[in-house]
Amino acid sequence: MKIEKPVIKIATPSDASSLSKLAEKTFRDAFAKLNKKDDFESYIADFFTENKIKSEILDSESFFFIVKIKNQWAGYAKLCKSPPPECVLSLPAIELSRFYSLQQYWGCGVGPALIEKCIEHARGKAFKSIWLSSWKKNGRGNAFYAKNQFKIVGSKTFALGSDIQKDHIFAKLLV
Numbered sequence: 758m759k760i761e762k763p764v765i766k767i768a769t770p771s772d773a774s775s776l777s778k779l780a781e782k783t784f785r786d787a788f789a790k791l792n793k794k795d796d797f798e799s800y801i802a803d804f805f806t807e808n809k810i811k812s813e814i815l816d817s818e819s820f821f822f823i824v825k826i827k828n829q830w831a832g833y834a835k836l837c838k839s840p841p842p843e844c845v846l847s848l849p850a851i852e853l854s855r856f857y858s859l860q861q862y863w864g865c866g867v868g869p870a871l872i873e874k875c876i877e878h879a880r881g882k883a884f885k886s887i888w889l890s891s892w893k894k895n896g897r898g899n900a901f902y903a904k905n906q907f908k909i910v911g912s913k914t915f916a917l918g919s920d921i922q923k924d925h926i927f928a929k930l931l932v
């Protein structure tokens with residue numbers, strides 16, 4: 758699908774309501790079918806409320822970009838100054854802790870525009886690498902990171918409720 762050039766802006770607290778809806782929808786688009794309903798719904802109830810997202814926007818250690826297409830919300834990314842795992846060697850490093858577009862925009866250039874913006878931001882803040890964890894079952898996401906020169910540097914577990922999932926840790930050098 759051909760789309761207009763994505764417009765990317767920094768989230769402010771007044772975006773919390775729309776961003777929480779987008780975060781929930783994009784998470785459902787990506788992972789609902791692959792998870793047990795109870796685990797999935799309780800994760801959403803914990804992590805994608807307006808209050809939770811507002812507190813993350815207000816947190817000086819994290820930072821959100823929002824993508825809009827024709828003034829409609831299409832995707833978002835969250836960067837976070839969290840402590841990196843030991844396998845991330847090039848420091849300081851910043852975590853790409855959320856990276857999502859609506860399914861209707863997959864393959865339309867939203868992901869590429871957003872990752873470029875995140876990398877530009879991280880470079881501008883003098884981070885030497887950008888890292889993330891991604892479920893090993895996430896074929897599309899993992900292919901996206903690989904084609905953007907992220908390398909698998911380790912692995913970790915992630916608890917979605919009772920389900921202990923195995924994640925790759927990816928990192929990309931910025932220098």
Ligand SMILES: CC(C)(COP(=O)(O)OP(=O)(O)OC[C@H]1O[C@@H](n2cnc3c(N)ncnc32)[C@H](O)[C@@H]1OP(=O)(O)O)[C@@H](O)C(=O)NCCC(=O)NCCS
Binds near residue numbers: 783865896898
């Ligand atoms: C991650 C995301 C923003 C990337 O945006 P996108 O528009 O899908 O990215 P692209 O289409 O440019 O790249 C995806 C690549 O995966 C490939 N792909 C698609 N399905 C695949 C699969 N099941 N297995 C492996 N590769 C796959 C595509 O062909 C494409 O590669 P190509 O450009 O060489 O053809 C988007 O896919 C998304 O929101 N996914 C769900 C959320 C998610 O996984 N986020 C990351 C969590 S860590």
